[in-house]
Amino acid sequence: MSFVALASRVIIPLQIFLAFFFLFRGHNLPGGGFIGGLLLGLSLVLALLGFGFQRIKEAIPFEPSTVIGIGLFTAGISSFFGPLFGKGIFTGVWGSTVPFIGKLSSVLLFDVGVFLLVAGIVMKVVYSLMEEEC
Amino acid sequence: MFLAILGVLLGILNLYLSTVELSITIPWVDIMGFNFSFTIDPLSQLFLIAIGSVTVFLFPYAYFYFKERRNRTLGILIVFLLGMMGSVTSSNLLCLFLFWELTSLTSFLLIGTDYKSLVARKAAMTALIVTGGGGVGLLVASISSFLVSGSLEFEAVAYNPYIVSGILLAALTKSAQFPFQFWLSGAMAAPTPISAYLHSATMVKLGVYLLWRFNTILPSAVLDGLVVIGAITLIITSLRAFFEEDFKKLLAYTTTAALGLLVSLVGKNAFDAAAVFFTAHVFYKGALFMLLGCFYLSIKSTKLSDIGSPFRFGFILGSATLISLLSLLGVPPILGFFGKEFILKDILKFNFILADYLLLVGVLLTVAVGFRVFKILFLSKNKELIRAFSPIVFTASALTIGSVTAPLFSKQLFGFGLWFGFDYVVVVSIAILILGWMIGFYSSPIFKSLTLVLSFENLGLFEKFLALCKKASHSLQPERTSSYLRATFLGVLIILFSQIPLPKAGHSLELSVPIVLASSLVFVGAIASCFVTSRISSILMVSLTGLGVTLFFAQFGAPDLAITQVLVEAVTLLLFALFISRLPAMRPKVRGTKQIWNIGIALGIGALMTIGVYNAGNNDRPLQNFFFDSAYSRAFGENVVNTILVDFRALDTFGEITVLALAALGVHALRRSL
Numbered sequence: 001m002s003f004v005a006l007a008s009r010v011i012i013p014l015q016i017f018l019a020f021f022f023l024f025r026g027h028n029l030p031g032g033g034f035i036g037g038l039l040l041g042l043s044l045v046l047a048l049l050g051f052g053f054q055r056i057k058e059a060i061p062f063e064p065s066t067v068i069g070i071g072l073f074t075a076g077i078s079s080f081f082g083p084l085f086g087k088g089i090f091t092g093v094w095g096s097t098v099p100f101i102g103k104l105s106s107v108l109l110f111d112v113g114v115f116l117l118v119a120g121i122v123m124k125v126v127y128s129l130m131e132e133e134c
Numbered sequence: 135m136f137l138a139i140l141g142v143l144l145g146i147l148n149l150y151l152s153t154v155e156l157s158i159t160i161p162w163v164d165i166m167g168f169n170f171s172f173t174i175d176p177l178s179q180l181f182l183i184a185i186g187s188v189t190v191f192l193f194p195y196a197y198f199y200f201k202e203r204r205n206r207t208l209g210i211l212i213v214f215l216l217g218m219m220g221s222v223t224s225s226n227l228l229c230l231f232l233f234w235e236l237t238s239l240t241s242f243l244l245i246g247t248d249y250k251s252l253v254a255r256k257a258a259m260t261a262l263i264v265t266g267g268g269g270v271g272l273l274v275a276s277i278s279s280f281l282v283s284g285s286l287e288f289e290a291v292a293y294n295p296y297i298v299s300g301i302l303l304a305a306l307t308k309s310a311q312f313p314f315q316f317w318l319s320g321a322m323a324a325p326t327p328i329s330a331y332l333h334s335a336t337m338v339k340l341g342v343y344l345l346w347r348f349n350t351i352l353p354s355a356v357l358d359g360l361v362v363i364g365a366i367t368l369i370i371t372s373l374r375a376f377f378e379e380d381f382k383k384l385l386a387y388t389t390t391a392a393l394g395l396l397v398s399l400v401g402k403n404a405f406d407a408a409a410v411f412f413t414a415h416v417f418y419k420g421a422l423f424m425l426l427g428c429f430y431l432s433i434k435s436t437k438l439s440d441i442g443s444p445f446r447f448g449f450i451l452g453s454a455t456l457i458s459l460l461s462l463l464g465v466p467p468i469l470g471f472f473g474k475e476f477i478l479k480d481i482l483k484f485n486f487i488l489a490d491y492l493l494l495v496g497v498l499l500t501v502a503v504g505f506r507v508f509k510i511l512f513l514s515k516n517k518e519l520i521r522a523f524s525p526i527v528f529t530a531s532a533l534t535i536g537s538v539t540a541p542l543f544s545k546q547l548f549g550f551g552l553w554f555g556f557d558y559v560v561v562v563s564i565a566i567l568i569l570g571w572m573i574g575f576y577s578s579p580i581f582k583s584l585t586l587v588l589s590f591e592n593l594g595l596f597e598k599f600l601a602l603c604k605k606a607s608h609s610l611q612p613e614r615t616s617s618y619l620r621a622t623f624l625g626v627l628i629i630l631f632s633q634i635p636l637p638k639a640g641h642s643l644e645l646s647v648p649i650v651l652a653s654s655l656v657f658v659g660a661i662a663s664c665f666v667t668s669r670i671s672s673i674l675m676v677s678l679t680g681l682g683v684t685l686f687f688a689q690f691g692a693p694d695l696a697i698t699q700v701l702v703e704a705v706t707l708l709l710f711a712l713f714i715s716r717l718p719a720m721r722p723k724v725r726g727t728k729q730i731w732n733i734g735i736a737l738g739i740g741a742l743m744t745i746g747v748y749n750a751g752n753n754d755r756p757l758q759n760f761f762f763d764s765a766y767s768r769a770f771g772e773n774v775v776n777t778i779l780v781d782f783r784a785l786d787t788f789g790e791i792t793v794l795a796l797a798a799l800g801v802h803a804l805r806r807s808l
Contacts, residue, residue: 027771032779035698042705068798072792072795075791092781107769114791117791121795126709126712128806
């Protein structure tokens with residue numbers, strides 16, 4: 001096992017944890033969906049360096065475009081919570097508190113959408129560059 | 135669909151009965167004056183009744199005509215109907231623009247019904263470019279109206295050169311007037327019901343409607359110009375029609391001719407004549423097109439000589455064709471007669487001598503065309519019987535009933551009786567019929583020489599326009615990244631330097647160890663990246679500047695930006711690490727004028743950024759204070775940057791991530807094309 005593969009084994013789980021950590025704490029402390037998504041994407045690039053494209057592609061069961069689509073859709077959906085509760089579009093609606101995640105809200109949902117989308121884009125770029133025959 | 139027809143029927147009935155002006159306004163974007171406002175006044179009523187009458191007959195006709203792609207076509211037809219109804223009832227410029235372009239778009243889709251044929255696709259594209267492009271004139275008119283009077287409602291629209299030229303452009307393209315007349319004959323690539331509906335009875339009349347609607351704000355010189363343009367169109371297209379062998383194309387040319395006549399009449403303020411002729415034309419031309427569709431389904435040809443006698447397709451078809459043709463000729467007591475009578479009455483006043491003579495010649499030519507068709511069709515030797523019996527024969531023939539029955543109600547509808555009395559107009563009318571008969575029956579060889587005139591008609595303007603577009607996009611799209619970057623940065627420079635306030639003196643920057651360190655990192659990285667010769671070192675040097683910027687962000691209390699920056703740097707570096715081996719070697723540096731340009735632009739951008747940063751320190755920051763104050767109280771977050779991104783400016787962020795998603799698709803497409 002190469003040094004990079006060994007390092008990725010250690011770093012990747014930490015990085016994924018950190019990605020979610022940044023995502024959820026983003027509203028009050030430095031972080032947020034964009035940073036979280038970049039971190040998740042970074043872990044993917046690292047995994048590619050460590051294990052090679054073929055293994056990663058087999059291990060991840062969904063297409064990058066799907067991730068991008070779900071992210072955009074989630075962010076879009078979050079905009080409708082405001083009007084549902086009689087407020088303007090994209091106005092935040094706040095719910096109850098959940099441990100680790102914090103307060104549930106439409107704003108968080110929006111950030112989750114950004115998170116997925118950014119991660120999906122890094123994935124898409126890497127995939128389309130790695131694929132030999134497109 | 136039958137419910138839709140029932141609704142239209144009831145609507146027409148209601149319109150006949152009502153004389154009250156209806157109007158409704160639904161505000162939408164208040165600050166831009168954009169309301170959905172609709173008014174139904176007599177002019178709208180006239181058009182609504184015409185559209186409605188044709189719709190009632192045409193929808194069943196189309197239903198039986200289309201065996202394939204029926205749902206697609208009928209669906210688009212209903213959307214088109216919406217656009218049409220909206221166009222003739224809106225009383226807000228932007229609202230009108232929306233519906234107007236809706237008709238252009240649906241017309242594009244409908245002409246391209248047979249999308250596997252190259253001819254149909256080309257014709258659809260031409261129609262879209264001409265009519266959709268002309269519709270942009272309405273947008274111009276909207277913007278200028280808003281700038282001038284702050285309102286887009288029709289009553290606020292006043293004379294202004296931009297408004298008038300916008301309206302003229304939209305109207306002349308839509309109604310296929312000279313020099314835009316070429317698209318309409320091309321649009322005949324559409325199936326016959328579509329041609330009957332869009333390109334004869336309804337959509338192409340929108341241009342006339344627009345001129346009619348804004349007649350009061352058009353200066354008299356423009357109105358005179360319209361009379362001349364209409365007369366030119368009338369004569370050119372009538373001549374074309376005279377020598378056309380294809381019945382469908384012939385009908386298209388006579389439609390354009392009729393539109394020219396209508397435009398002239400509107401230009402002459404002859405609204406009675408325009409209204410009667412408009413109604414007559416909707417009935418006889420719509421009917422002729424639909425009857426032609428019946429022939430086509432039986433013999434799969436639209437050539438005049440192939441059709442032979444219409445009576446060989448059955449008595450109903452034959453007599454309906456005869457009546458419609460007589461209406462076109464203006465033979466009493468059919469509706470077309472009244473149209474022609476009113477027109478002649480107006481022309482014979484000779485208010486505008488040159489144009490009036492042109493119009494007279496034009497009317498004579500249309501009558502001659504009618505006689506020629508009459509001669510070929512009804513005096514044809516081909517009497518072989520063909521069974522053409524299907525529901526469409528009835529629906530097609532039914533439309534002609536309007537031509538015959540409308541005059542019976544003429545007193546109530548138009549305020550005139552069946553007979554005007556014997557005066558000089560009738561004499562001229564009879565003279566025109568006799569002359570037209572002589573020309574149509576006997577003198578086509580003499581007229582052949584006139585085809586020479588026609589070679590000047592289509593100057594190939596459209597082709598030249600397309601060639602120009604191609605050339606322009608080629609010069610703008612050299613497909614080299616360096617050229618794109620140069621153009622982009624030059625544009626940014628020009629725009630921003632004209633906007634940015636000059637730096638004020640008196641602002642001091644505190645120097646501290648981290649800041650000096652950060653700036654030296656940026657400085658060294660930037661300078662070094664200009665001189666290195668390999669890709670890997672160039673990337674590393676650029677990363678160095680990124681790292682320096684990160685330090686800046688961290689130092690000035692923007693941890694989010696710092697984290698993002700460092701992560702972007704990391705992703706970029708790792709991506710390069712993955713792919714550096716596949717990249718080609720660096721191209722040698724450019725020399726000469728290009729290099730000087732590059733250096734100049736780079737220095738300019740640098741200066742711009744410096745001034746920007748310097749000014750940012752000087753501002754009194756009202757926004758910053760707002761966000762600091764309300765981040766927690768309004769968005770319930772302590773991280774100000776994050777609350778801006780996901781709450782205050784969520785719509786912006788949404789737009790940005792959409793762009794990102796599109797960029798990812800772009801990467802995909804780029805990779806595929808390599």
